Amino acid sequence: MPTLSAITDEQVEILIGDVLEQYGYDFTGYSRASLKRRLIRLYTLDKQVSFAEFRYKICKDSVYFRRFVEQITVNVTEMFRDPSFYKALRHKVLPNLATYPFIRVWLAGCSTGEEAYSMAILLKELNLLHKSLIYATDINPTVLEKAAQGMFPLGHMKQYSENYIESGGTQEFSSYYSASYSLAKFDSELKAKLIFSTHNLVSDHSFNEFQLILCRNVLIYFDRDLQFKVLTLFDNSLEKLGYLALGTKETTDFSPISKRYKRLETEKIWRKINE
Template structure:
């Protein structure tokens, strides 16, 4: 790929291949970031030509799996943004506790840290037994990791600090058992979580939820795709349900903003229409 123009054309062709062969639509993703990751993989695996790169992705599902691992962004941690989790614990979840059953969707769950964080606070509020968490991602590989409920012990100090800052009331170490370099989260936390692939670009609503979390995912989408995903969330939330976004994401200026009112402290909106 000699010029920027060639590079852009090749990447667009490759993304068309991915949509045609595997059904994954990346057309609404932030172009600059996506192209950078595709080119990085091309160079990392030292292909002789872009044609060879395309052929391998089209014809070898195992390599396509690697492709998906490399171009989807999977940055997550337990109790990330503790102030958000404080609001979730003290305001949102207790309100949802008045429902006979709680359905929560975590969209773009990556390796599952957010799902397990929510499960821990549901347990501490004695709500986990009547809750179901749907944790979805476009990347099947990270979902396999999430379902294993294994966390590197090197991360536990940070996660413990986040948990305490978020208002956790128990010993965080009680939620996992250490085994050399890995911590295994308690089976009780996983029992009420369903990990499943879901493509925010092309898949439809699959349930009616009281709470949807999609934090730090939409920043990688262009404005038209963000609008499409917001409509999906609007259709998936029941009235008076909550939508939680990342610190750099907003419902304001979207076509569905009139249906929501914003929580004054954090990036949480409540559906009112």
């Protein structure tokens, strides 16, 4: 018999049941193909020898479970990713929020924080940062600790700087951070307007009303039912005339909230036109 995948579909379901029962983390609405691939990746990375041992460790070792959550969720991100998206925020979205006395932004699935700091830079350049708060949330406490430090590898700055310029940035990108060994430490002025907190889109409720919600490349990991549930959560958390921004390949189309939203021409940004 040739060696097939290290973890079977049935074993994926067993683990989903285990972590729901043991820890209350509900992965039942996650896309199976991606979840299975992440599980196999973790199993291989950690040189697990049998499913039984892998399962035991996940269930009984809470430190390892933390690693489990960190590794099976995808935490790949960058600053000013998709520059044309940030350009649209800069020119078409944020100017419409400028008249509000206070701007609340929710960045759901913020991972290690690169988008949160990008958002803060954008608000600062539009002279809105002083009256803004960015709530950046993630399911995964480990990435939030990194995000709160505001330090990113110096080696990434060249790419981020190019993204920033392409997105319409007007300043010297390096003026926003100071180099410290191999890290770029971002200004505390930006950090002061960021609130990092755990939030599980599957099980946690709305916690405020926002003018702008960004959730990019998170819904792709969910099945349709969970996508609709999370979009409804966003709808309940967004003020009328507020904006919802999704990833390049994500959409509100076919969802229960779609009729209340109007899309900005080219980008994956929708405005809430009706309550």
